[in-house]
Amino acid sequence: MSDSRRTLKSRESPTVMQPNSSEVGAHQAGNGLSLTIQPELLTRTPAGATGDSVIPETSDEVRVPILSSEPSGGGGGASSRRSRASSRTSSHSHSHGGGHQHSHSEPSETDPADADLESGEPSTSFSELRYLFRWVQKSLPFIIILGAKLVIQHALGLVVGVGLFTTFLYANKNIQTQVFLQDRRSKIECVWLLLFLASSTLLLYYTFLTESLYYCLIFLSPAVEPLGFWEVLWAVGVTNFMLKFFFMGFKCLILLLPSNLVTFRAQGRWYMLIEEVGQVYQSVAPIPLWFRYLITYQEVDGNTGLTLGVLLALVYFILKLLGLYGQWGSFQKTVRLFLSGEHTGAAATRSQCSEAGDICPICQAEYRNPRALLCQHIFCDECIALWFNREKTCPLCRTAITDKVHKWRDGATTPYLQIY
Numbered sequence: 001m002s003d004s005r006r007t008l009k010s011r012e013s014p015t016v017m018q019p020n021s022s023e024v025g026a027h028q029a030g031n032g033l034s035l036t037i038q039p040e041l042l043t044r045t046p047a048g049a050t051g052d053s054v055i056p057e058t059s060d061e062v063r064v065p066i067l068s069s070e071p072s073g074g075g076g077g078a079s080s081r082r083s084r085a086s087s088r089t090s091s092h093s094h095s096h097g098g099g100h101q102h103s104h105s106e107p108s109e110t111d112p113a114d115a116d117l118e119s120g121e122p123s124t125s126f127s128e129l130r131y132l133f134r135w136v137q138k139s140l141p142f143i144i145i146l147g148a149k150l151v152i153q154h155a156l157g158l159v160v161g162v163g164l165f166t167t168f169l170y171a172n173k174n175i176q177t178q179v180f181l182q183d184r185r186s187k188i189e190c191v192w193l194l195l196f197l198a199s200s201t202l203l204l205y206y207t208f209l210t211e212s213l214y215y216c217l218i219f220l221s222p223a224v225e226p227l228g229f230w231e232v233l234w235a236v237g238v239t240n241f242m243l244k245f246f247f248m249g250f251k252c253l254i255l256l257l258p259s260n261l262v263t264f265r266a267q268g269r270w271y272m273l274i275e276e277v278g279q280v281y282q283s284v285a286p287i288p289l290w291f292r293y294l295i296t297y298q299e300v301d302g303n304t305g306l307t308l309g310v311l312l313a314l315v316y317f318i319l320k321l322l323g324l325y326g327q328w329g330s331f332q333k334t335v336r337l338f339l340s341g342e343h344t345g346a347a348a349t350r351s352q353c354s355e356a357g358d359i360c361p362i363c364q365a366e367y368r369n370p371r372a373l374l375c376q377h378i379f380c381d382e383c384i385a386l387w388f389n390r391e392k393t394c395p396l397c398r399t400a401i402t403d404k405v406h407k408w409r410d411g412a413t414t415p416y417l418q419i420y
């Protein structure tokens with residue numbers, strides 16, 4: 001069958017290509033084309049042998065228009081030949097829907113082009129991320145080993161840190177509870193908290209007496225040599241907790257004051273002021289330590305080490321100053337609030353009070369310095385001021401009165417660990 005087809009083709013091709021013989025280049029191209037086509041025909045013939053006898057005839061019909069289009073197409077370059085060949089394969093696949101070899105070759109030709117179009121930024125970054133993830137996954141055991149070594153090396157520091165944090169949480173929660181209880185607060189509990197904080201501070205400084213960490217409280221360097229990264233972190237962390245304890249002790253002292261000397265409302269203002277001063281102090285305290293750490297350099301680093309150190313220290317100092325400038329604004333506002341002791345709502349008249357029944361809904365007693373809120377509900381000045389230490393709305397009708405709760409008046413201390 002294949003032999004008969006080849007003879008048929010050789011008999012036909014001269015008659016078809018005769019018009020092209022006027023142009024030499026086109027003639028050669030035509031020959032080249034017939035050569036490239038022949039393997040395709042050969043591969044196709046087994047399918048044709050099993051299939052219908054009509055198929056070879058249609059394939060010949062397809063071949064004729066392509067060859068006749070040669071003169072109009074111009075010089076037969078390699079690229080044009082390839083495009084023609086591809087167009088021919090596509091025409092083949094159209095004529096034989098069932099031809100497996102051709103229908104498979106077509107997607108393989110288009111696939112790389114599609115991949116080039118689709119491969120953009122997101123896919124590459126995703127693959128990089130996946131690569132990083134695989135690296136982490138692979139080296140996880142070694143990271144764990146190094147982490148364990150680090151924990152063992154700094155076991156004492158970590159234990160002390162956890163202990164300090166637990167102490168802080170316990171004292172902070174209890175001080176807030178005592179402030180909330182007001183009249184029902186227990187003086188014994190307050191004394192216990194004060195002693196607890198004082199003994200914790202003394203115990204820590206006594207344990208690390210040789211390091212003289214208390215120098216950090218007054219902006220001096222501790223007796224730790226050499227002052228490496230972990231040493232600075234340790235000193236700064238301990239100092240931060242000690243300052244928190246110190247200002248919490250102050251709050252305990254306020255708690256111990258009799259309420260007829262300082263009203264609960266004024267006590268709230270004191271807590272606020274103490275906390276604000278404490279936060280400013282906490283953010284200033286680590287400056288000398290980090291400054292010294294950044295500016296120190298090894299002898300081997302030479303002048304570049306010194307220059308870089310000074311540069312880094314300056315950048316740190318500027319950032320710190322910017323932060324302190326922001327804090328200064330809030331500090332001024334707090335001091336103004338502390339001195340003025342602003343009131344909520346307007347003073348209520350006697351008739352307003354009698355209309356409301358002459359009984360304060362909060363303390364269930366006669367009004368003392370009655371104040372009328374925007375919603376016309378009337379409370380004692382003291383009662384409503386204490387209410388707004390925690391809430392933003394009227395206790396009766398839930399009308400929004402203030403846009404923000406006055407911070408730190410409930411005796412709370414910030415849990416934020418200032419380590420830089």
Ligand SMILES: [Zn+2]
Pocket residue numbers: 360361362363364365367368379380383
């Ligand atoms: Zn009241």
Ligand SMILES: [Zn+2]
Pocket residue numbers: 373375376377394395396397398399
């Ligand atoms: Zn109301």
